[in-house]
Amino acid sequence: MSKLTECIKGRRSIRNFKEEKVKDEDILAILESATFAPSAINKQPWYFIVIKDDALKKQMASIVEAKLTEVLSKTAKDEDTDILINYSKFFTFFEEAPVVIAVLCRPITSPIAVFLERAGIPVDELEDPVHSEIQSASAAIQNMLLKAHDLGLGSCWMTNPLIAAKELESLLRVKKPWYIMSIIPIGVPASTPRMSRRKKISSIVKFINGGS
Numbered sequence: 652m653s654k655l656t657e658c659i660k661g662r663r664s665i666r667n668f669k670e671e672k673v674k675d676e677d678i679l680a681i682l683e684s685a686t687f688a689p690s691a692i693n694k695q696p697w698y699f700i701v702i703k704d705d706a707l708k709k710q711m712a713s714i715v716e717a718k719l720t721e722v723l724s725k726t727a728k729d730e731d732t733d734i735l736i737n738y739s740k741f742f743t744f745f746e747e748a749p750v751v752i753a754v755l756c757r758p759i760t761s762p763i764a765v766f767l768e769r770a771g772i773p774v775d776e777l778e779d780p781v782h783s784e785i786q787s788a789s790a791a792i793q794n795m796l797l798k799a800h801d802l803g804l805g806s807c808w809m810t811n812p813l814i815a816a817k818e819l820e821s822l823l824r825v826k827k828p829w830y831i832m833s834i835i836p837i838g839v840p841a842s843t844p845r846m847s848r849r850k851k852i853s854s855i856v857k858f859i860n861g862g863s
């Protein structure tokens with residue numbers, strides 16, 4: 652198996668971390684990998700806040716927990732709320748990682764929006780029909796997860812904490828047009844889960860062959 656294939660297939664979402672510190676040079680290597688991702692019209696619409704401060708991590712997790720509690724208190728109880736209660740750790744475990752990276756992005760005008768506008772087809776000024784910044788920042792995140800794995804580190808792509816997006820943005824002093832699109836905890840894995848189920852290739856692919 653090539654090193655790349657090992658990284659792609661061997662990476663897991665890690666949710667338990669050892670206390671061991673992560674070297675700054677490793678964090679920088681992970682972020683450098685992010686910058687090599689493709690981005691729409693090479694806008695590189697991303698920014699990274701690296702949080703190593705334990706008190707700040709705890710504050711972020713308390714904010715998320717408080718918001719989750721508020722949301723649950725205002726929601727009629729059913730199976731879905733039970734799932735939320737049981738999975739609340741999946742919102743806050745980032746606080747136990749030695750490093751937490753908040754990935755920010757900002758809207759960019761996509762080439763598609765420009766062409767639609769030129770053709771006289773109305774497009775909301777801020778609307779990007781293909782969400783270019785999300786697609787670009789997602790490519791950067793995947794590079795980060797793979798590089799972390801390559802360095803023997805574990806990570807997890809998290810959006811659940813963004814239930815409290817506004818509050819986290821205020822705490823981290825994120826100014827518009829930037830917004831937090833993901834939270835990525837990174838550390839030495841304390842345990843590595845088994846591979847989660849993958850759909851069979853045959854169920855997700857359609858070939859349209861030319862010729863015969």
Ligand SMILES: Cc1cc2nc3c(=O)[nH]c(=O)nc-3n(C[C@H](O)[C@H](O)[C@H](O)COP(=O)(O)O)c2cc1C
Nearest residue numbers: 662663664665666741742807808809810811812847
């Ligand atoms: C956009 C996105 C958001 C995610 N958010 C969370 C999250 O908030 N909490 C969490 O525990 N896992 C989160 N995950 C991780 C997924 O649960 C995980 O990738 C999936 O179960 C497959 O497992 P694997 O990453 O180990 O292959 C997220 C993944 C993606 C791509």
